[in-house]
Amino acid sequence: MASKTSKRSAAPVSTDVSAANPEAVSPRSPCPCGSGRRFKACHGSADAANLIVARPFEGLAAETELIALREFVPSASAPLTLIGADVNTPKITLGTVLPAAAAALTRSDGSILLGMQVQTHTGDLSRDLAAALEWALAAPPSSVLSVVGRATVGKRFGDLVLDEPLEITVHQDFGWWLETEAEAGSEVATSLERANTAIMPTERIAGLAGAYWVDAGEKAHLRWVRPEEEADLMAALARLSAAGELDLGEGSRYVGSFRAHGRLVPVWDLDHDAHPSEWEAPTLAFGARLDEALAATEPLTAAQRRARDGIFGRQFTLR
Structure with a gap:
């Protein structure tokens, strides 16, 4: 194995617990690690090594x-x-x-x-x-x-x-x-x-961040990690569901969503025989409908609230 005599330089030190004196931090003050929790519930706790950061890549x-x-x-x-x-x-x-x-x-x-x-x-x-x-x-x-x-x-x-x-x-x-x-x-x-x-064949869809087609064998899926806050996204999905616009068109079916690291990931079943590129235009069209629904400010109607309840029932969380 080759060797080196000098170490590479790393990035500047950030402000976190390693740069602070834990004894000087009030238990009720925000934790210096930036988690948003109070210090006593974060790095000031006895089980700090096991704490789950819900959104590790937030921001x-x-x-x-x-x-x-x-x-x-x-x-x-x-x-x-x-x-x-x-x-x-x-x-x-x-x-x-x-x-x-x-x-x-x-x-x-x-x-x-x-x-x-x-x-x-x-x-x-x-x-x-x-x-x-x-x-x-x-x-x-x-x-x-x-x-x-x-x-x-x-x-x-x-x-x-x-x-x-x-x-x-x-x-x-x-x-x-x-x-x-x-x-x-x-x-x-x-x-x-x-x-x-x-390995399962996988493709990005239309260059959209977080949107991937995957061939899972018997079925193909679209999984799309969304950046919005969950409440806002759920309301928008409910508006589309009540209007019959939640699917991506013929050969697709919205099946639910899962939470991963603080973000929601909607999932659709897709026609297994369709090429991934065939879903680019429908996905872009859905994205435009979703943006319009996200921009809506009026309260949800009774039908939209029922749709939201149904969508909530098809969620789970990855740990």
Whole structure:
């Protein structure tokens, strides 16, 4: 394994618990970690390591895409730009899942792969990503971080990476894991072959953030991570449902939604025989109807309230 004599520079330190004196923080004051909770209910509690941050990517331009990559996109990657990056900063790529579900790895040229779907995690996925990235920035080439520790303080993803939309590339296999053709007989290649047998064909729809078509076998689905507050989105969906405009057109059916990391993800069943590109225009048209419904300010009618109750009954939460 190659070695390095100097560590790469990381981003500026953010204001969080690691930069504060916990003894000087009032139990009833906002926690310095930025969670919005009072200190005594957050990092001042005895079980801080197990706290769940409901919206780990709140406020980030890429929030909906990060949720999609974490929860249901099988194979995709996107370049990341480190805050304060210069010519010596290594190339950093965010991926859905890495070999053996590693948290991060460094390649022989010093470039970094950062994994979203990992073996274990704490209650704050944003801090886990930052910890893995900081490890990779200091690690020698050809190193692997299998799991992230259970640190309850430190930087978060947005403290290290520029806040900008992600340029997602969806892959139909895991060939992007291989650094060179020489790895064809390696352990990585063996892991790749196993992963390729389980991958579900996936496509982005119309370049829309958080919107993905997936072939699940017997059915195809559209899953669309939405950025709106849940109450606003539910009211808008109820307006469309009452008007008979909740589906995406012929061959589609709205089946419900799930919550993931503080955002709502509506799901539609789609005609399995239709090509993913055939759903781009219907999805864009639905998006326009949804925007109009979101802009409505009048109270829901009785029919719309009944529709909302029915939609609520088809929700569940991912942990």
